[in-house]
Amino acid sequence: MEGKTGEEMGKTLMTETWLRKHRLLYVGATRHPFIRSIRDGNIDLSSFKTWLGQDYVFVRAFVPFVASVLSKACKGSDNSSNDVEVMLGGMAALNDEIAWFKKEASKWGVQLSDIVPQKANQNYCRFLESLMSPEVEYTVAITAFWAIEAVYQESFAHCLEDGTKPPPELQETCQRWGNEGFGQYCNALRKIADRQLEKASDDVITKAEVTFLRVLEHEVDFWNISHGGT
Numbered sequence: 001m002e003g004k005t006g007e008e009m010g011k012t013l014m015t016e017t018w019l020r021k022h023r024l025l026y027v028g029a030t031r032h033p034f035i036r037s038i039r040d041g042n043i044d045l046s047s048f049k050t051w052l053g054q055d056y057v058f059v060r061a062f063v064p065f066v067a068s069v070l071s072k073a074c075k076g077s078d079n080s081s082n083d084v085e086v087m088l089g090g091m092a093a094l095n096d097e098i099a100w101f102k103k104e105a106s107k108w109g110v111q112l113s114d115i116v117p118q119k120a121n122q123n124y125c126r127f128l129e130s131l132m133s134p135e136v137e138y139t140v141a142i143t144a145f146w147a148i149e150a151v152y153q154e155s156f157a158h159c160l161e162d163g164t165k166p167p168p169e170l171q172e173t174c175q176r177w178g179n180e181g182f183g184q185y186c187n188a189l190r191k192i193a194d195r196q197l198e199k200a201s202d203d204v205i206t207k208a209e210v211t212f213l214r215v216l217e218h219e220v221d222f223w224n225i226s227h228g229g230t
């Protein structure tokens with residue numbers, strides 16, 4: 001068994017344990033009424049435009065957060081070169097994502113320079129900032145990173161399943177996060193998080209679990225902005 005990872009030994013990994021334990025909240029974040037309305041084709045397009053503008057603001061705040069996780073990975077010892085490569089791929093994807101938001105905003109007549117971040121968005125961005133502190137362990141930061149990307153991946157992949165009917169003009173949005181490549185990227189982040197969690201102290205594991213839950217709550221609040229929220 002020496003040198004084998006928990007996964008290779010058939011052990012239940014920490015993210016799996018949490019996904020089971022916090023199933024209701026996870027489903028709340030990945031099957032939100034906003035996502036259901038895209039999936040069922042009855043989305044109000046003004047909600048979509050609100051989401052587009054708000055998410056652009058979020059993604060801009062997400063970039064320095066990802067850079068901070070990357071910097072923590074660079075300081076790590078074992079396996080960190082693989083982690084850095086995974087995250088560099090993520091950075092490249094974010095570069096495309098920002099270009100996509102600009103293109104999409106001009107298509108929908110959304111003026112990105114005029115967007116005022118809503119309360120839930122401000123709170124989420126502040127939470128990201130708090131995770132950028134050097135005091136936040138790499139394990140906690142990578143757990144948050146994985147959860148943030150995984151919620152989008154699972155939400156939009158849900159809109160592409162058989163029998164769904166997202167509006168044709170939103171197909172590209174669903175593909176952006178629901179595609180298989182993005183799914184593989186999320187799995188790579190999840191593997192890193194599980195590897196880190198396997199060797200973490202109980203204290204760090206608890207902090208990472210609380211952070212995972214906060215991400216899910218922020219994601220629900222974020223969807224609420226565009227779908228009946230405050």
Ligand SMILES: Cc1ncc(CN)c(N)n1
Binds near residue numbers: 059062149219
């Ligand atoms: C709120 C939110 N969460 C996650 C993602 C995926 N990068 C996003 N664009 N926006």
